[in-house]
Amino acid sequence: MAEPLTTSALTITKTHCPYCALQCGMNLSSEGGSVVVQPRDFPTNRGGLCQKGWTSAAVLTTPGRLTQPLLRRSREAPPHPVSWDEALDYVTERIRDIQRQRGLDAVALFGGGGLTNEKTYALGKFARVALRTSQVDYNGRFCMSSAAAAGIRVFGIDRGLPFPVTDLDDADAVLLVGGNVAETMPPFSQHLRRAVDLGGLVVIDPRRTATAEQAALHLQPAPGTDLALALGMLHAVVADGHLDHDYISARTNGFEEMWRIAAQWWPERVERVTGVSAADQRAAVRLLARAHNAYVLTARGAEQHASGADTASAWINLALALGLPGRPGSGYGCLTGQGNGQGGREHGQKADQLPGYRKIDDPAAREHVAAVWGVDPAELPGPGRSAYELLDALGGADGPRALLVFGSNPVVSAPRAAHVAERLAALDLLVVADFVLSETAELADVVLPVTQWAEEDGTLTNLEGRILLRERAIEPPQGVRSDLDVLHGLATRLGQPAERFPTDAETVFEELRRASAGGVADYSGVSWERLRDGEQLHWPVPAVDHPGTPRLFLDRFAHPDGRARFAAVNHRGPAEPPDADFPLLATTGRVLQHYQSGAQTRRVAELAKAVPESYVEVHPDTAARAGLAEGQLSRVVSRRGTAVARVRVVPSMRLDTVFLPFHFAGDQRANLVTNPALDPISRMPEFKVCAVRLEPAPGEES
Ligand SMILES: Nc1nc2c(c(=O)[nH]1)N[C@H]1C(S)=C(S)[C@@H](COP(=O)(O)OP(=O)(O)OC[C@H]3O[C@@H](n4cnc5c(=O)[nH]c(N)nc54)[C@H](O)[C@@H]3O)O[C@H]1N2
Ligand SMILES: Nc1nc2c(c(=O)[nH]1)N[C@H]1C(S)=C(S)[C@@H](COP(=O)(O)OP(=O)(O)OC[C@H]3O[C@@H](n4cnc5c(=O)[nH]c(N)nc54)[C@H](O)[C@@H]3O)O[C@H]1N2
Ligand code: SF4
Numbered sequence: 028m029a030e031p032l033t034t035s036a037l038t039i040t041k042t043h044c045p046y047c048a049l050q051c052g053m054n055l056s057s058e059g060g061s062v063v064v065q066p067r068d069f070p071t072n073r074g075g076l077c078q079k080g081w082t083s084a085a086v087l088t089t090p091g092r093l094t095q096p097l098l099r100r101s102r103e104a105p106p107h108p109v110s111w112d113e114a115l116d117y118v119t120e121r122i123r124d125i126q127r128q129r130g131l132d133a134v135a136l137f138g139g140g141g142l143t144n145e146k147t148y149a150l151g152k153f154a155r156v157a158l159r160t161s162q163v164d165y166n167g168r169f170c171m172s173s174a175a176a177a178g179i180r181v182f183g184i185d186r187g188l189p190f191p192v193t194d195l196d197d198a199d200a201v202l203l204v205g206g207n208v209a210e211t212m213p214p215f216s217q218h219l220r221r222a223v224d225l226g227g228l229v230v231i232d233p234r235r236t237a238t239a240e241q242a243a244l245h246l247q248p249a250p251g252t253d254l255a256l257a258l259g260m261l262h263a264v265v266a267d268g269h270l271d272h273d274y275i276s277a278r279t280n281g282f283e284e285m286w287r288i289a290a291q292w293w294p295e296r297v298e299r300v301t302g303v304s305a306a307d308q309r310a311a312v313r314l315l316a317r318a319h320n321a322y323v324l325t326a327r328g329a330e331q332h333a334s335g336a337d338t339a340s341a342w343i344n345l346a347l348a349l350g351l352p353g354r355p356g357s358g359y360g361c362l363t364g365q366g367n368g369q370g371g372r373e374h375g376q377k378a379d380q381l382p383g384y385r386k387i388d389d390p391a392a393r394e395h396v397a398a399v400w401g402v403d404p405a406e407l408p409g410p411g412r413s414a415y416e417l418l419d420a421l422g423g424a425d426g427p428r429a430l431l432v433f434g435s436n437p438v439v440s441a442p443r444a445a446h447v448a449e450r451l452a453a454l455d456l457l458v459v460a461d462f463v464l465s466e467t468a469e470l471a472d473v474v475l476p477v478t479q480w481a482e483e484d485g486t487l488t489n490l491e492g493r494i495l496l497r498e499r500a501i502e503p504p505q506g507v508r509s510d511l512d513v514l515h516g517l518a519t520r521l522g523q524p525a526e527r528f529p530t531d532a533e534t535v536f537e538e539l540r541r542a543s544a545g546g547v548a549d550y551s552g553v554s555w556e557r558l559r560d561g562e563q564l565h566w567p568v569p570a571v572d573h574p575g576t577p578r579l580f581l582d583r584f585a586h587p588d589g590r591a592r593f594a595a596v597n598h599r600g601p602a603e604p605p606d607a608d609f610p611l612l613a614t615t616g617r618v619l620q621h622y623q624s625g626a627q628t629r630r631v632a633e634l635a636k637a638v639p640e641s642y643v644e645v646h647p648d649t650a651a652r653a654g655l656a657e658g659q660l661s662r663v664v665s666r667r668g669t670a671v672a673r674v675r676v677v678p679s680m681r682l683d684t685v686f687l688p689f690h691f692a693g694d695q696r697a698n699l700v701t702n703p704a705l706d707p708i709s710r711m712p713e714f715k716v717c718a719v720r721l722e723p724a725p726g727e728e729s
């Protein structure tokens with residue numbers, strides 16, 4: 028447990044918010060039975076918190092908190108409380124049966140980017156060593172995988188922000204593409220203050236969001252046309268004489284191949300595809316080119332597309348053309364989303380990956396990691412299916428027959444959610460570890476009640492690649508166990524030596540250090556002691572006396588020749604263009620008060636009251652054409668299904684676009700309509716655009 032600061036009346040523990048990747052600093056104090064959150068000064072939030080952070084302690088004591096394992100031996104039977112031994116014995120027995128009959132890959136795991144580094148490491152190891160299955164992936168595929176793929180392609184490495192977030196404080200100009208930080212990371216907005224005050228913020232978003240309101244220039248493209256827009260702006264960089272020739276020849280390769288494509292995308296042509304005027308494209312480029320300190324930032328609006336990796340690459344191309352990445356005071360970054368979105372993709376819960384951000388099909392990586400794990404490298408499985416492909420294959424002829432879920436609620440958050448729920452129902456065994464009965468846990472054969480952030484120890488890696496320690500602040504309720512404990516319990520029952528799956532997070536971290544040593548994301552020099560001392564450690568940290576790497580790329584990029592590579596990418600548009608039956612473009616995203624699938628925040632009274640149900644933002648003329656007015660219930664219909672949402676008439680919306688938040692359950696799920704078309708490189712689904720029509724819900728026809 029953390030060394031608490033004890034004042035006369037209370038015990039205070041320094042910690043971080045349980046939600047997003049900003050990982051705002053907070054203090055927790057427990058007085059009597061209740062836990063109180065106070066903001067703490069930390070570089071990412073400087074004493075700020077959003078409404079979710081302020082109310083985060085409410086989930087610790089939510090009335091629906093799970094404290095006993097639940098089991099149903101048949102789908103017809105209701106789940107009933109059982110002992111931990113009974114639950115874990117049952118799961119082990121079923122896993123054994125299923126693997127005996129159907130092979131090792133018949134059991135799959137699905138992890139999450141909110142899990143601590145230690146948990147993601149243990150999960151990947153559990154999959155490969157205890158289950159010996161290749162079928163493990165996680166919700167980060169839905170999150171930042173396209174920007175990660177683009178970063179690896181262009182820079183040779185993927186770290187969300189390759190600089191501390193406080194570097195943005197000195198920016199004169201920032202181009203923010205597909206990010207609504209005013210709602211998704213409110214305290215982050217203070218780092219854009221200077222740029223805003225100088226009239227240097229440019230926001231690219233099909234909606235006029237709270238963030239776009241602060242921008243000097245808001246470009247409002249049709250969803251799914253960012254790649255064309257990035258090419259048009261690149262064209263303007265060259266045509267208007269803003270290209271940084273010295274930088275391009277000293278630090279990059281591949282400009283010519285890239286330009287062969289961008290040359291064909293002059294701004295007037297791009298205007299016809301995107302709806303953004305050629306003048307605005309040029310003005311945005313001018314703003315960036317004239318700034319002393321300029322940044323390009325992307326978030327999910329640019330990335331969650333079937334062309335997401337190419338789109339993110341195109342935005343990085345633009346940054347390279349202006350000479351920004353690796354120049355002190357300038358750069359490109361991607362805003363990581365989940366609490367441990369960055370660490371979640373480094374330690375091996377991804378289908379194609381081993382710890383240290385190593386590739387599972389690299390013989391040297393297999394050898395190194397197998398030695399740390401004490402197994403034969405030949406026994407490690409190869410790469411498995413990506414998140415959506417895994418969910419899609421469940422219960423099918425060649426697909427897994429059992430799934431264990433840790434830290435995700437795909438019944439709400441996966442694309443084509445009704446189909447995903449069907450696949451989950453077709454399994455022989457669904458096990459969900461959670462602290463509340465999420466919509467996915469409701470379908471499970473076995474539910475395992477686990478500890479929450481404030482009740483356990485662990486590290487997370489925030490959006491700046493900085494490793495943070497979150498120490499236990501309060502006692503967990505009776506009956507719950509940590510995820511590490513659950514994995515230990517299952518692994519030992521499956522015949523693994525007890526010491527191979529430690530339950531103590533610091534012990535797991537010590538092993539993670541060794542497994543990551545020499546890898547891309549090298550944590551070998553990080554110790555909990557250094558973190559407790561408040562050292563600011565951004566990976567790579569390859570030795571105990573290494574100060575960490577707050578800024579990457581100052582001297583070289585991560586490709587062997589030290590140069591960045593322009594990506595020769597071309598526009599291809601949404602996978603499902605609108606047509607006569609489905610004439611509108613639906614896009615999806617977030618609202619301040621709710622987090623992700625809403626499993627946590629829908630249980631916080633203050634947040635649920637503020638935004639109790641789903642809604643669809645729509646232009647007044649588009650609403651009228653569909654026979655709908657403000658406040659009426661509508662049906663948003665796509666080829667996959669129908670979501671029910673209350674109409675919010677928003678005059679700044681594009682006529683061709685509607686927006687739905689994805690935080691709501693049941694027939695309000697935005698993901699009933701979304702398109703699971705996948706990016707060929709990142710396997711990211713196209714959450715941000717699909718073709719729909721809007722109609723009144725039954726009884727709402729005027
Ligand atoms: N309140 C809240 N905050 C969160 C979260 C949450 O669930 N709730 N989740 C966290 C996580 S995991 C993540 S990944 C981040 C996400 O953070 P953001 O990326 O900021 O969030 P989104 O709302 O998904 O998408 C941002 C914007 O993209 C726009 N957009 C839609 N389609 C397009 C397009 O084709 N092009 C462009 N340029 N923009 C488009 C949307 O209108 C939206 O305003 O937020 C983190 N913070
Ligand atoms: N339409 C649409 N869909 C989207 C998106 C979008 O923009 N539009 N965004 C996508 C993105 S970026 C993301 S990140 C995903 C997120 O979507 P999900 O993966 O569903 O994320 P959460 O809602 O955070 O689910 C976490 C679940 O795990 C539980 N949990 C939290 N912490 C722990 C823990 O430490 N251990 C265990 N065992 N359980 C825990 C929570 O109670 C909750 O039930 O959604 C994606 N889906
Ligand atoms: S911005 Fe993110 S980390 Fe900060 S308080 Fe809000 S949800 Fe928590």
Ligand SMILES: [Mo]
Nearest residue numbers: 169170364365
């Ligand atoms: Mo995310």
